[in-house]
Amino acid sequence: MIQKMKARNFLFMVLLAAAAGCAKAPVQLPLVDPAAFGGELDGKKVELFTLKNESGMTVQITNFGGRVVDLWVPDKNGKMEDVVLGYATLDGYLQSNEIYFGTLVGRYGNRIGQARFAIGDSVYVLAANNGANHLHGGVKGFNNVVWDAVQNDEGTLLLSYLSPDGEEGYPGNLQVNVTYELTSDNELKIEYRATTDKATPVNLTHHSYFNLKGAGVGDINDHLLMINAAAFTPVDSGLIPTGEIASVEGTPFDFRQPTAVGARVNEDHQQLKYGLGYDHNWVLTPADSGLTLAARVVEPVSGRTMEVYTNEPGIQFYGGNFLNGQDTGKNGMVYHHRGALCLETQHFPDSPNQQQFPSTLLEPGQEYYSVCIYKFGVEDTAAK
Numbered sequence: 001m002i003q004k005m006k007a008r009n010f011l012f013m014v015l016l017a018a019a020a021g022c023a024k025a026p027v028q029l030p031l032v033d034p035a036a037f038g039g040e041l042d043g044k045k046v047e048l049f050t051l052k053n054e055s056g057m058t059v060q061i062t063n064f065g066g067r068v069v070d071l072w073v074p075d076k077n078g079k080m081e082d083v084v085l086g087y088a089t090l091d092g093y094l095q096s097n098e099i100y101f102g103t104l105v106g107r108y109g110n111r112i113g114q115a116r117f118a119i120g121d122s123v124y125v126l127a128a129n130n131g132a133n134h135l136h137g138g139v140k141g142f143n144n145v146v147w148d149a150v151q152n153d154e155g156t157l158l159l160s161y162l163s164p165d166g167e168e169g170y171p172g173n174l175q176v177n178v179t180y181e182l183t184s185d186n187e188l189k190i191e192y193r194a195t196t197d198k199a200t201p202v203n204l205t206h207h208s209y210f211n212l213k214g215a216g217v218g219d220i221n222d223h224l225l226m227i228n229a230a231a232f233t234p235v236d237s238g239l240i241p242t243g244e245i246a247s248v249e250g251t252p253f254d255f256r257q258p259t260a261v262g263a264r265v266n267e268d269h270q271q272l273k274y275g276l277g278y279d280h281n282w283v284l285t286p287a288d289s290g291l292t293l294a295a296r297v298v299e300p301v302s303g304r305t306m307e308v309y310t311n312e313p314g315i316q317f318y319g320g321n322f323l324n325g326q327d328t329g330k331n332g333m334v335y336h337h338r339g340a341l342c343l344e345t346q347h348f349p350d351s352p353n354q355q356q357f358p359s360t361l362l363e364p365g366q367e368y369y370s371v372c373i374y375k376f377g378v379e380d381t382a383a384k
Helices: 002-022 090-095 270-275
Strands: 048-052 058-062 067-074 080-082 103-105 116-119 122-125 148-153 156-163 174-182 187-196 205-207 224-227 229-233 279-284 292-298 304-310 314-318 342-346 368-378
Touching: 048 148, 048 156, 048 174, 058 174, 205 342, 205 368, 224 314, 270 279, 292 314, 292 342, 304 342, 342 368
Parallel strands: none
Antiparallel strands: 048 058, 058 067, 067 080, 103 205, 116 122, 148 156, 156 174, 174 187, 187 368, 224 292, 229 279, 279 314, 292 304, 304 368, 314 342
8 A cells, every 4th residue: 555655646746747847938038138238328327127027028128218129028829029129239229310219208209390489488499300390309309318227126117317407408407207117917107207497398208119010020001000089180291280180080090990000091191191101199088087098009910919098188100101121120120111100198299389289388396297008918809
C-alpha cells in the first residue's frame, strides 16, 4: 500500500511538472533600449521610462517632449503588437522632420490663425510655423523640451515643465504637470494640470499616431471609426476654422455610426480637399455625467479596439494625410501615406480668435485641468 501511494504521488508530481512546462512563459517584448535615449538636451537629462500593468500591456515614454515611443497591446488572440508610430532612438526624433509622433502638445494644441491673438488691448505675436499660422505651440513647443520626470511606481509617470513668460510669444509663467498612468483596465490615462501668473490661452493635447494592426503595418483606411459628434468646425484653405459649427448630416464627416476611415475620404468635398483628407475638429456630444466617449476605433482583423474618453468639448481626427513614406521608424518600418491616425482631445482650433468658441483663457488663480483616456480592448469581429 505504501509503495502504491508513493507511486501515485510520484506520478502526480510528474503531471504537475509537465503541466508547468506546458504553461506559456511571459512574453518578452522587444522594447526600445533605454540606452538609446541617453544624453542631455539644453542641460537636462533625457530618459526613457517603461510603464506596465498586470495584463502585460506596456508603454515606453521619454521625457523629451513627453513622447509615447511604443505602446504594446494584445489582439483577440493575445498577440502583443506595438500600435504607435515613432523612433527607437533619441537621434531619430532629433533628425526627423517634426510630425509630432507621440508628443505632448502645448501651450496651444492645433492652430492659431495669423499667429497672433489679443487679450484685452494687448496683442501677442507668436511663431508662424505653419504657413502664416501658429501650430502646436510653435517652433519650440512642449514637444521639443525636456520635462522633469518622476516614476514612483510601475504604472505612473509624472512630468512637469515651467514654460517661462514670453516663451514662443505667450504671456505668463505657466506651470504644467502631466500624469501618464497605465491602468489595470488597459487604459493609457493622461491628465493635464496647469497654472499661470498672467492670463494666457492653454490647450494641451496628445499626438500619438495609432495603427491598431501594428506600427507601419499597412494603412488605417479599413479601421472602423465612430466619433460621438453631430457637428464639426469647417476650415479655410489654411485649416483655420471659419467660425461655423456645421452639421455632419449627409457629409463624409458623419461618423456617428462606425464607418471605415477610407470609405469616403476621397469624395468630392471641399473640406476634404483643404485637409488632403481628414484633419478637422469635431464638436463632441457631451455625456450627461462623467467623461464623454469621444471616439471608438476597431481594427477588424486583429480585433483590437480603442476608445477615447475626455472632458474636452472637441476632438481632432487626423488621418495621416501628410505621411509620405519618407520616415523610417522602429524596426525599419516605413510609415506610408495614411499609415496611422490621430485622435487629439482638445478645445477648438483658433479659439483665442473665435469668441463664439469655448474659451481657452486661463487666468491667475485658476487651474487648467484636462483628461484624455485611450482604452484598449478586443472584440471578435468575425463572430458578428
